[in-house]
Amino acid sequence: xxALVMIMCGTGVGMGIQSGAGVPFFGVWTLxxxxxxxxxxxxxxxxxxxxxxxxxxxxxxxxxxxFTAHFLTGHNLLRRMVGPVGSAFLALPWVAVGLGCAVTCKxx
Numbered sequence: 001x002x003a004l005v006m007i008m009c010g011t012g013v014g015m016g017i018q019s020g021a022g023v024p025f026f027g028v029w030t031l032x033x034x035x036x037x038x039x040x041x042x043x044x045x046x047x048x049x050x051x052x053x054x055x056x057x058x059x060x061x062x063x064x065x066x067f068t069a070h071f072l073t074g075h076n077l078l079r080r081m082v083g084p085v086g087s088a089f090l091a092l093p094w095v096a097v098g099l100g101c102a103v104t105c106k107x108x
Contacts, residue, residue, distance in 0.1 A: 001059045007052040014045035
């Protein structure tokens, strides 16, 4: 799943730069695209981005189903996930970044 997230980031940036549209960052700043547009590469990045997104959706679903199966069989996975430091607390900034992306990156 980490690899899919990295592929999503790389291909998303590749789409924006190669298409000339640029890469918006939360509506505050935009990384400019290339002046010489490469539509073939932008379309290739889009295709990879789409396939990685679908694979990530299935991966998350499988992850949730696996957790549910272990939880129903009596394994206390939440204790391992939270741990002594509190991994759930460390995940909150990533949730905030995801919500920020969802709110500011509206499709045209």
